[in-house]
Amino acid sequence: MVRSFGAGLWGLTPVGQRTRRKLLRHLRAVMSEVDGQEVHLPGLQYRDRWEQSGRWESFENEMFTLRNRDGQELCLAPSHEEGMVHLVDGRVRSYDDLPVLVYQIATKFRDDRPRNGLVRSKEFTMKDAYSFHASESSLGATYRRIREAYLRLFDDLGLTVAVVEADNSVMGGSRSEEFVAPVENGSHRLRFCRDCRFGVSDEHGDLERFEGGDDCPECGGTLTASEAIEVGHIFELGTRYSERMGLTVDLRDGSSRDVLMGSYGIGVERLLQTIAQQHADTDGLSWPVTGWGSIAPFRAAIVPIGDDESVRETAETLYARCGPDDVLLFDGDRSPGERFAESDLLGIPVKLILGNQFRETGNVELEFRDGQTDYATPGDVPEIVSRFAAGRSGG
Numbered sequence: 001m002v003r004s005f006g007a008g009l010w011g012l013t014p015v016g017q018r019t020r021r022k023l024l025r026h027l028r029a030v031m032s033e034v035d036g037q038e039v040h041l042p043g044l045q046y047r048d049r050w051e052q053s054g055r056w057e058s059f060e061n062e063m064f065t066l067r068n069r070d071g072q073e074l075c076l077a078p079s080h081e082e083g084m085v086h087l088v089d090g091r092v093r094s095y096d097d098l099p100v101l102v103y104q105i106a107t108k109f110r111d112d113r114p115r116n117g118l119v120r121s122k123e124f125t126m127k128d129a130y131s132f133h134a135s136e137s138s139l140g141a142t143y144r145r146i147r148e149a150y151l152r153l154f155d156d157l158g159l160t161v162a163v164v165e166a167d168n169s170v171m172g173g174s175r176s177e178e179f180v181a182p183v184e185n186g187s188h189r190l191r192f193c194r195d196c197r198f199g200v201s202d203e204h205g206d207l208e209r210f211e212g213g214d215d216c217p218e219c220g221g222t223l224t225a226s227e228a229i230e231v232g233h234i235f236e237l238g239t240r241y242s243e244r245m246g247l248t249v250d251l252r253d254g255s256s257r258d259v260l261m262g263s264y265g266i267g268v269e270r271l272l273q274t275i276a277q278q279h280a281d282t283d284g285l286s287w288p289v290t291g292w293g294s295i296a297p298f299r300a301a302i303v304p305i306g307d308d309e310s311v312r313e314t315a316e317t318l319y320a321r322c323g324p325d326d327v328l329l330f331d332g333d334r335s336p337g338e339r340f341a342e343s344d345l346l347g348i349p350v351k352l353i354l355g356n357q358f359r360e361t362g363n364v365e366l367e368f369r370d371g372q373t374d375y376a377t378p379g380d381v382p383e384i385v386s387r388f389a390a391g392r393s394g395g
């Protein structure tokens with residue numbers, strides 16, 4: 001699914017990119033549900049705006065900086081609060097224009113020490129959203145709405161996450177929470193509650209106050225100890241950026257005030273990596289299937305055994321009717337065992353086997369990734385397989 005290009009740099013194979021594309025499509029759908037508007041900002045940014053916000057210095061050790069041929073200083077943006085303020089400045093004048101929620105899915109750069117594969121990438125994709133408000137209550141409402149939308153997203157994807165209250169240093173502002181996914185090999189240590197998602201990590205909160213097995217302070221459930229990876233982070237930034245960058249809005253009573261902001265990030269490749277890690281087994285990946293569907297690279301793999309005409313014809317019919325863009329049809333002369341192993345390694349939810357069973361009864365053998373087996377007529381297979389699609393209707 002991935003290939004290393006040196007420390008902290010990763011490429012995705014065609015199969016990896018299929019899964020990533022399904023995830024991106026769902027991210028966009030979730031942002032539409034909360035009235036987010038997609039925008040696009042340049043990854044290269046001049047120094048002046050970062051001087052205004054005061055972050056050129058604070059990001060110094062993590063930011064890639066460069067000079068162009070005219071000697072001007074630029075950075076490869078590690079985050080886009082400054083850019084988003086510039087984008088809405090002048091377009092947002094009155095309290096009537098607010099709230100506004102904009103987001104982008106774009107490449108970010110951080111000169112971070114690589115730890116644990118994709119987690120500490122120097123270049124990665126982030127879905128970052130930013131909201132602008134004329135009042136604290138409006139900011140709070142949007143913050144809660146996006147928090148709930150992200151939790152639903154993680155549920156759709158079959159990812160277990162805890163919510164860790166975080167301090168708010170580099171981004172600045174008042175309130176912030178991290179979404180942290182428990183995994184076997186992570187970059188943080190976590191104690192979390194499966195019932196209410198309460199969590200404390202060694203990055204934020206007093207980890208040493210809790211042991212695995214302790215009672216959850218929120219709901220009385222039981223805390224679990226795990227390593228973990230941060231997959232998302234949301235902030236009530238308040239007026240930290242607008243104050244310094246002069247973004248104001250006119251209020252109903254004729255006065256004006258600094259615009260309140262929130263920012264809401266999700267790391268795309270981290271999300272893929274943690275979903276993969278939480279569900280892999282000794283045979284390989286095992287993409288989860290939820291009521292929403294699955295981001296598995298293919299919803300099914302067709303494995304024809306032998307090349308008699310009825311097998312070949314049925315394989316082609318299934319391929320056409322199960323969603324040809326989303327089904328892997330094995331051909332070529334590799335052995336059935338190799339095909340089974342490859343399908344399981346990629347985590348494809350079901351194998352459609354056309355072998356002896358099919359020759360004897362006309363039924364397709366369905367072998368699910370969890371080892372369960374079932375039989376169905378070729379006509380019934382597309383409907384069964386559709387529940388493994390991304391968003392069920394997607395491909």
Ligand SMILES: [Zn+2]
Nearest residue numbers: 193196216219
């Ligand atoms: Zn709890």
